[in-house]
């Protein structure tokens with residue numbers, strides 16, 4: 001006598017429930033789950049702009065958008081736990097067959113445009129895209145202790161002998177520590193700091209030294225006793241028990257590359273989680289593209305920035321001790337030096353790639369920023385370095401057009417950058433795509449190669465995306481050709 005209602009929504013997950021008076025059965029992908037889990041997952045999909053037909057689930061889960069909408073404002077971070085742990089089957093992933101590589105030009109464009117249409121539909125239909133909010137919010141399903149993500153976090157922390165336990169995960173908060181006991185101090189590259197040094201350097205975390213506010217904390221600019229300028233990121237209390245702080249520290253401590261922001265030290269004790277990195281003085285790429293600085297980035301500078309980012313990512317993917325996937329490549333995470341060279345920042349979502357050579361991917365919860373998230377990763381929960389390549393494709397489009405991945409105030413057909421760029425590329429309207437702030441006339445062939453590269457990077461299927469190293473090489477060649485042309489002209 002119950003009524004079965006079902007809907008297929010984004011990420012290929014099938015939700016169904018049977019409700020009869022005083023009783024309910026809830027399923028995700030035909031696996032029985034409890035109501036709380038069901039509703040949490042449904043809210044997540046709703047928040048992620050899936051269109052739920054006939055108000056599916058609204059009566060039982062009270063899908064009040066105001067509780068979740070803030071998590072998916074375009075350009076903000078999104079954190080999604082995967083549904084797994086034996087109760088729910090992971091989606092099957094299409095094999096990277098030969099056919100995957102045999103798209104014709106038109107089908108590629110179509111393939112790229114279609115997810116754009118989906119995003120576009122979301123932008124159009126989902127009121128959450130219209131809400132504005134400064135701070136990042138996260139939403140997460142209850143953490144599953146058997147998930148690979150939590151296991152690898154645990155294993156990684158066991159490997160870092162210098163990282164003390166994070167007391168807040170295991171014990172009630174202890175009072176703020178201002179001593180210089182060795183446990184509250186992590187020394188890296190000869191920087192010796194303790195909590196009181198940091199309090200001094202930041203004038204007791206003075207508002208006047210704040211240079212930024214991110215999802216996980218406030219960033220201060222400070223000068224150390226030896227005169228060195230540093231950025232000090234102080235984690236927010238509510239994020240103390242998150243894995244992001246540990247992740248950022250672990251990853252940063254192992255890498256040293258001129259296109260990646262360097263970790264200098266960190267303090268991890270009591271209520272404080274503080275990361276000290278090199279200070280990169282010239283703002284973010286997004287601020288430059290938004291015209292917040294006096295001069296507009298010229299075309300050559302933009303190419304150099306793209307090359308720098310590709311080199312930083314190639315280092316993470318290929319040459320660091322462990323393969324690292326950044327997972328949050330976006331223009332506001334690219335910091336610029338005085339000479340306008342780029343450094344990739346914010347490793348809060350970074351994680352190690354597959355440990356085994358035979359493994360093609362890791363299965364993990366989806367993290368990243370809306371607008372930059374690899375659709376295949378979102379659908380399958382399989383993370384590979386190609387997810388960074390996807391985000392890089394969107395970033396390259398930003399660099400060329402000056403636009404953000406999603407701009408809700410634009411006309412409908414222009415709201416989703418990838419879709420708009422793919423459409424115009426396929427019609428041969430390439431010069432239309434170029435940032436109008438650029439005063440130089442750029443050769444159409446150069447632009448075509450660049451847009452094609454960006455569109456390929458942001459292909460919906462990872463098999464169609466180039467490796468990051470190849471991306472860097474192609475950018476390098478395009479820049480050489482461009483410079484040769486400008487010298488001749």
Ligand SMILES: Nc1ncnc2c1ncn2[C@@H]1O[C@H](COP(=O)(O)OP(=O)(O)OP(=O)(O)O)[C@@H](O)[C@H]1O
Nearest residue numbers: 136211212213214215216219231277278279280346
């Ligand atoms: N090393 C640094 N040097 C100079 N400025 C920095 C540095 N690190 C961060 N900032 C500034 O602080 C801001 C906040 O950085 P943070 O990495 O905490 O967050 P975010 O990436 O902007 O936001 P979110 O966490 O939501 O992605 C940056 O946008 C940048 O302006």
